[in-house]
Amino acid sequence: MEKAISITENPFAKTNGRGKDVKETAVVGLTQTAVVLIIAILVIILGIIIYQGRTKFSWEFISSFPTDGMTQGGIFPALIGTFILVIVMSIAAVPFGTITAIYLTEYAHENSKFAAAVRFSIRTLAVVPSIIFGLFGLGFFIQFVGTGMDSAFNDGQLRWGQPNILWASLTMALLTLPVIIVSVEEALKTIPRELREASLALGATKWQTIKHVVFPGSISGIMTGTILAVSRGAGEVAPILFTGAAYYLATLPGSLSDQFMNLGYHVYIMSTQSSDVEKTMPIQFATTLVLLILTLSLNLVAVIIRSRIRRKAK
């Protein structure tokens, strides 16, 4: 009689005594290590920046101007500059992003070539290096639109044909457009088809359905998208390098044609071009900490809202 082979256990596997396959454990362990490593790196970055930045981090630091050739004082103008940037950026990007998302979910036919092209463009926009947006801002907004506006309305005097908040914000708006579109689209897709059909069956037109049924349901998606876009826009530096960020300004920007200070740019110049990099180290870490708190907390809020939308959809 042949010996019966047990189904539950593989007779060829080497086991480690506890009945587990050694190779199996090693492979799973390897993948687990990768996860642990990535999370550890993340925690280390956060930890070091919090640890180094905590000494300087205070209300005074946030609310005061830099002094003594930027070796002392706070980051108030940089913070305000960042706020103005993301506000103007959102005003420009959110309507366009929302309408594009509405087009893609409500109007586009499944096999429409045009919609496919729009989708492809959005994904391309999302992967174009951010420095290219900076070049575009310089070449299009400043050199083309700005100088054009100057010669048209300003008697050729320089006002718009130079780096300023408006052009920096618009450049940033292009960069964050895909973020908003994707978020709103996702929210629109969670609205049940039955709601739209019910509205249409009651005699509402397509536009009325969108206005009264679809759009109200997408508010949370628009919010998520806006928050994510703001988080992205607050952290990006490359697009504003030559479209409006200033090294140091003694006053807050008064109009859209002024230059502005920016948190990320402040970190960059303080760590690479400061007169005394060693001495200003605590300021650099504290500025980085502020920037990180800003972007990560916004992101966290977006993630929470998004998971609520998903749960509701289920």
Added chain:
Amino acid sequence: MNSPHPNKQTFTKESLKKQFRLSEFLAEKVISSVAFLSIAVIFLIFIFVFKESLPLFGFNDKAKANTEIQTTTGAAIETYGSETSTADSEPETYGAPAESLEPETYGSPTEDLNPVVEETAAAEPETYGTVTEDLNPDSASEDVVAIDEKVTGNKEGADKTWSTFFSTEWVPVSDNPRFGLIALFIGTLKVTIIAMLIAGPLAILAAVYTSCFASNRRKEIIKPIIEMLAAFPSVVIGFFAMMVLATFFQDIFGYDSRLNAFIGGVAMALAAIPIIYTISEDALSSVPKTYTEASLALGASKAQTAFSVILPAATPGIFAALLLGVGRVFGETMIALMATGNAALLSANPFESVRTFAATIGSEMAETVFGETHYSVLFFIGSLLFIFSFILNAVAEFYVKGRLIKKFQGK
């Protein structure tokens, strides 16, 4: 009374036809034209980034026209480097040069302009000293030098610039400027390879764990945490690499230049990990459950299923993830600016400083003069980067996704 249905409406073909409503029509047109904007933006980006590099291709006539328009407001544009506007301080000076410019040809007005630029630039520290700190104390003199170069540069034509592209030296500001793109390309390649060697395996293994081995509860925790890494601004990662990683690795390896290709690569890996991870994870999770079940039913272990069944099935998606990761690293500016040392050295040693394409644009654009060869070369590099990322995305989109769909549908 004659009819059993007194309220019966007669539906003819005409009455059932969709009524034309102006508001509906307008809404649809407006919405689709806004959607068209994103396509237009892609074209505009390409056109305007490429347009500024046109003088390199010998389109001198066009360049001339452009610069003539520009010269009316030109003096202030020329002071980009100082990051301040001279216009506000001395608007009166603009009238005079503009008038003298118009009838003249391209070469001479720029020379006429020189003293004016010098004046405004020299006046700057006085008027703006308290307001704005000068980025480059010597930018005024640099600008003047650069304008001289522009005059000679354009006269000698585009051919000379082209021939320097394939040299190995990147010396954009000198009497004899050389724009050796090879050195920059090697630098970019080096950083990209190092970053991908680190980020690729790490992110893919993590994705395999998350989609194949982790319990649902763990998955819900791990995914958002790793994706949180994507929320780190690149300037923060660059700063961390520059301040912490550079010192840490210098203690281990004992190399000379503190900031080098390796540090840049490690830092960029941090930026690329969330992208590769997210897309790979999506690809792995979208492999049909039947594949897994069939494999497990045949007696394969979980690890065998993951690596011999699920991973091969998701290969196109993972390939796409790696491509997009390369795209991210290739074009990353802030990390390259801060952590790679920014010296265009040509060597295979990963512990030497390098200079990438994107970092070159980021660091030098502020110092160039509008219309100058250097300016055009930087825009040319920009269009190269744009074309490259466009192609990467197109390949990831059409080739890879097409194969993935075919595979899962069993065609």
